[in-house]
Each structure stands twice: as C-alpha cells, then as structure tokens.
Amino acid sequence: MSLAQGRPYLAIPGPSTMPDRVLAAMHRPAPNIYEGALIEMTASLFPDLKRLAGTRQHVAIYIANGHGAWEAANANMFSRGDKALVLATGRFGIGWAESARAVGVNVELVDFGLKTPVDPARVEDALRADVNHEIRAVLMTHVDTASSVKNDVTAVRAVLDALGHPALLAVDCIASLGCDAFHMDDWGVDVMVAASQKGIMVPPGLGFVWFSDKALEQSRSADLATPYWNWTPRAFAKEYYQNFNGTAPTHHLFGLRESLTMILDEEGLEHVWARHATLARSVWAAFDAWGQGADIALNIANPAQRGHSVTAARIGDGGAQRLRSWCEREAGVTLGIGLGMALPSAPEYGSFLRVAHMGHVNAHMTFGVISVMEAGMRALGIPHGAGALDAAAAVIAGR
C-alpha cells in the first residue's frame, strides 16, 4: 500500500515549492498591458529586485529560464572573440562556459572538480598569466546546484583587486539568491544572474540580470547584444513595453510581486537566509548520522563550503536511485537526481542524489523529507547509521 496520496512535495532544486499566495496572485484574468495596475505594479518590482540582490545599480528582467539569463549576461558583457575566465565547480559552471563558447566567446575554463570550491590561488595564476588584460569577465557560480558547493565570491573579488585586473566579476546566483547571503555591491560583483523558480518561489519563466555601472559601460561596445538580449532598454525603459522587449510576462509578474513582498517585507531577507541555513544543517546532520559505518556521505566535506539551498550526497551501490523512486512512489516526496556527478550510463550514476531545501520550505517539510528517507532506507534495506532523526531534530530545536 502506497502512502503517497495527499499533497506531493517536490524536493528537487528547482522548480521549488511555491507559496499558494504566489499562485493565487497569478490566478486572474489577463490584465491591460498599456495602462493601469500592471504598469504600476511592475515599477515596484525593480527597486525590490535590487534590495534582494543588495545593489543600488541596475536590473533587467527577461522572459527566460536560467539558461536565458546566462545568455543575456553573455550578450551584454562580450563581443565575439572576447576572452572569459570561467571558474567551474560543477555542472552549472560548465554550462555557463558552454553557453558563452557557443556564441563565440573565447573561454578559458578552470575546473575545480565536483567536491571543492574555487581556489583563489589558481584564479590568481590564471589572471596573472593574462598580462595584456584580455580577460573581459570572470564567470563563477555562487552555489553550484549539481555539487552543492558554495564559492567565496569575495575571495575572487580580492584576487582581481590585488592584481588590479579590470575584468568584470559575474556570478550565477540562480540556486542561491533568496537562500544564501549575497551582497552584490558590498562584494564588488558586476553582473549577477538569477531565475524565478528557485529561491524566488515563482514558476519557471523569469530570468534576471543585475549589472553594475562598470558592466553597463562595457556593454556599450559588446557586439553580441541583439535587441532582445540588450539589457539597456529593459533596465532604463522609457515605454512600458521596453521593459520586456514586447509583451510583459503578466502573470509571472504578479506572482513575483507577491513573493518579493513575502521575502523582503514580511519574513525579511536576513530571516530567510537564517531559515535556509538551519534547514540545511538539519539535513546535513541526518546525513552525517546515516553515514556512520555506511556508504553514505555528503558531497562537500566542509560545512562552510556547502550551499544552504540544496544538498548533494552519495548513497552507495545505487541506493540513491532506489531511495528516490521509493520516496516518490510510497511517500509522495520527489528527491533530486545526482546531476553531473556521473554519466547517466555509468554504474555509479544511481549512487547520487540531491535534497533541495530551497524556497517556501519550513521545518516540518524538511523534517518530513528526512523522515521519509529514513523510512525508505529501512524498507529497502539500505545500510545506514542510526540517529538521523534525533540529529536533525536537535538542529531544529536549536541545540
């Protein structure tokens, strides 16, 4: 007998769980796109998106997913043949590199593997070697959703500053914005990309690019920017349609309005970050207990190097895949696949999974996921250490 009936829970790292209030805000007839409520509401989104990113500079909204946001950023930073330094710590760093390469950017990729963050010493070597300052931008991922590693953005900024290197610093916060602390201006970030369906708790469909005055200046000569991707009319629109280079994503915008109000004005961004941190620690505590004497381990050994929105882990001998399907079929919880940790054709592929704890999630949801995983390990006979639920509860209890 399956116990999956009831409200299902998608615990994958995007799309994340959406508040009913966001969905309700979207449930309305098509609005007038020439005057009235939509136009006034949209104007309020820009300052709030800047608050979310910690910037007083600029933001453009696109009808796009995260891949579109990458492409938007690339189009405005680069001309064909320009050089980029990409720092990869998992599948998504590689993805941004591929996206840049495909449009003619000359990409130098420094790959830090799947288990460790960006090493500033290697970044320094790569930038020192660029004696003529040909590198126009350094691209990095804040939290790579595949490995769940969190990178120290300020350390990369410090390397650029110490060398006096003029490259832009561009950061993918698609998995971390609204989950992990991020301060665009204080951290000296020039370009930052995000998408609606993760920490922002809105259905997939909106991509965002924040950019600094310095990046704006560089974009004036970037010849990859086509009319659709050009961020300037979007960020400095004189007419409403310019914000979106055409029809606005009307319903997504109403959903976004609701989610920004919830994050910024009701819960408060600092609290949102603290909630994600605690829920993440409860998941890590459970894995640490399961891993005692068993082939179960978190992907990132050092807690300070783990993102707070998603946890990548190994459950050996294909246990991860068996557990994922048990949790969905028997308990209504969908866990994330192990992305980019092994090829889907490799025997090891089934030994990786990810647990998301991003967006509109609270203690009972995350604790429920951990409990269901524990039940699944028992049902499937997957060897695991004892005490995971105690350990998770202790974190939630604040001990």
Ligand SMILES: *Cc1c(COP(=O)(O)O)cnc(C)c1O
């Ligand atoms: C999800 C994600 C992407 C890709 O976003 P899509 O909306 O799937 O295109 C890129 N980078 C990171 C870090 C992500 O988490």
